[in-house]
Each structure stands twice: as structure tokens, then as C-alpha cells.
Amino acid sequence: MIQKILSNILFVIILSIYLWYTFAIVYHLIRFGVGTKPKRMALIFFVGSFILFSATVIFYLKINWQDILIAK
Amino acid sequence: MSIFTFSKNTFEGQLPGEETILVTRKHWIFLVLPLFLIFFLGAMILAFTFWISSFSWYERFSPIWQFILSLIFLILWNLGFWWIMIYSLNTIIITNKRIIENKQLGLFKHIVNELQLKDIQDISVKIIGPFAHLMNYGDIEVQSAGTVAKFFFNQLPWPEKIKNVIMEQKIKES
Numbered sequence: 288m289i290q291k292i293l294s295n296i297l298f299v300i301i302l303s304i305y306l307w308y309t310f311a312i313v314y315h316l317i318r319f320g321v322g323t324k325p326k327r328m329a330l331i332f333f334v335g336s337f338i339l340f341s342a343t344v345i346f347y348l349k350i351n352w353q354d355i356l357i358a359k
Numbered sequence: 360m361s362i363f364t365f366s367k368n369t370f371e372g373q374l375p376g377e378e379t380i381l382v383t384r385k386h387w388i389f390l391v392l393p394l395f396l397i398f399f400l401g402a403m404i405l406a407f408t409f410w411i412s413s414f415s416w417y418e419r420f421s422p423i424w425q426f427i428l429s430l431i432f433l434i435l436w437n438l439g440f441w442w443i444m445i446y447s448l449n450t451i452i453i454t455n456k457r458i459i460e461n462k463q464l465g466l467f468k469h470i471v472n473e474l475q476l477k478d479i480q481d482i483s484v485k486i487i488g489p490f491a492h493l494m495n496y497g498d499i500e501v502q503s504a505g506t507v508a509k510f511f512f513n514q515l516p517w518p519e520k521i522k523n524v525i526m527e528q529k530i531k532e533s
Contacts, residue, residue: 308437311466312444319463321382323366325447330363332440339433346426355423 309336370452370459372471381453381524386496386516390446397439404431451512453524455532458501460512476532478505482525484518501525 309332316329368379408428411417417424448463455476462470479501486497497518501510515521 312437312440315463315466316444316447317362319371319461319469320447321366321370321379321450321452322368323363325444326362326366328440328443328447332436332443335436335440336433339429339436343426343429343433346422346429350422350426355420 305340309333368452370461372459373454374456377457378455379452380455380528381451381521383451383453383515383521384446384449385514386494388494388496389514390442393442394439397435397442401432401435404428451515451521453521453528455528458510458525460510472507472510474501474503474505474507474510476525476529478503479525479529480504482522484522486518 313329313333316325316332320326320329368382370379373379408424411424412421445463448461448469450459450461452459452461457476458474460472460474462472464470481502483500483502484497485500486492486495491497496514496516499512499515499518499522501512502508503510512521
């Protein structure tokens with residue numbers, strides 16, 4: 288039970304740091320970038336991050352820990 | 360959606376009546392080199408995946424390896440765009456009134472230097488080395504009559520052209 292709570296807290300902390308980092312990059316590129324190129328880069332970064340983050344979560348959910356940890 | 364297709368090159372701290380003449384960054388080669396390293400690392404990891412997939416034990420561990428792989432690519436993607444952000448936000452802006460140098464050294468480390476066109480005394484261009492000649496990049500040194508005696512703008516593309524633009528604006532301004 289405690290292990291589950293700790294792992295959930297750890298997940299929330301890592302997710303918060305990652306989301307803040309992603310937001311900071313998009314914000315800097317759009318807010319302070321001069322010209323159209325930084326804005327386009329922010330869009331590409333955002334879309335790519337969303338796809339890769341979704342893929343990471345899907346692959347994580349596909350892991351069968353019982354199958355890996357218990358020796359056959 | 361027009362922010363992705365059209366821009367008047369406006370910037371933070373622009374004065375009334377101030378017109379942006381040129382926005383330049385470091386030569387693209389200084390962006391491509393770190394990105395190439397990241398791309399190379401990604402390619403090596405993919406080659407490693409291809410290699411380990413031939414082993415019999417891979418089948419059992421493939422779900423966890425796919426997760427690790429996607430996590431590595433997520434980190435590489437973020438690292439690559441960190442470089443792109445730093446590259447994009449380090450700009451030299453030449454307007455009809457002044458030269459503004461934006462130095463973005465990190466998320467919360469931002470330095471702005473500016474030089475009035477009327478204070479410019481002399482501009483020199485330095486292109487050192489065969490690679491710099493081949494790729495057409497160099498340094499610009501501006502002698503100023505202001506509080507800061509010299510300004511250095513490093514690794515800019517086509518430095519001669521940038522120098523000419525500055526000189527043209529100085530003549531127009533005076």
C-alpha cells in the first residue's frame with residue numbers, strides 16, 4: 288500500500304516537472320521568439336512531445352510486471 | 360494561425376516608430392552540430408534494439424524495452440528542442456535606431472545588450488579559419504562611443520552583409 292502511494296507520488300512529481308519543462312519551452316519560443324520560425328518550432332515540439340509522451344504511457348501500461356519479475 | 364505564417368519581427372521592448380530591419384542568429388552549423396549528435400545517439404539506440412531483438416530472451420523483455428526506448432526518445436526530443444530554443448532566442452536585432460543583442464543562456468538567464476546606431480564609431484569583421492570561410496560565418500566587432508566600449512557578435516552568418524546593413528542604417532539615422 289505504502290509502496291503504491293510512494294510510486295504514485297513519484298509519478299506525479301516527474302509528470303509535473305516534465306509538463307512544466309514542456310510548457311516553459313513552448314512559452315519561451317512563442318513569447319520571446321522573433322519571427323515565425325520559433326512559433327513553428329514550438330508547434331512541432333508540442334505535437335512531438337504529445338505523441339512521444341502518449342507512446343511512453345501506452346508502452347508503460349502494456350508491461351506485464353508479473354510476467355517479467357516471476358521467473359519461468 | 361497567422362503567427363505561424365506572418366510576422367513583422369516585433370520584439371519585447373520595441374520603441375514607438377522603431378522598425379526591425381534585420382533579425383539574425385548564429386550560423387545554422389552551430390545548431391546542426393548538437394542536433395546531429397542527438398540524432399546519432401538515437402540511431403545508435405535503434406541499431407542496438409535491432410541487434411538485441413535477435414536474442415531469444417528479447418521476446419520476454421520487449422514490452423519493458425519498448426517503454427525504455429520511448430522514454431529515451433522523449434528525453435532526446437526534449438534535449439534537441441532545448442538546443443533549438445537556445446539557438447532561436449539568441450538573436451541580434453538591427454532596427455532603424457539601435458542594435459539589440461538577446462542572450463538566452465537558460466530558461467531564467469536572459470541578457471539584453473543594446474547599442475544606439477548614433478554611438479557606433481567603427482565596425483570590423485573577422486572571418487578566421489578555412490571552415491569559417493567555407494561556411495561564410497564570422498565575428499563582428501563594433502566600437503562604440505557609449506558606456507560599453509566594444510560589442511562582439513560571434514559566429515554570425517554573412518558578417519559582411521550584416522556590417523553593410525548596420526552601416527546603411529547608421530548613415531540613414533545620421
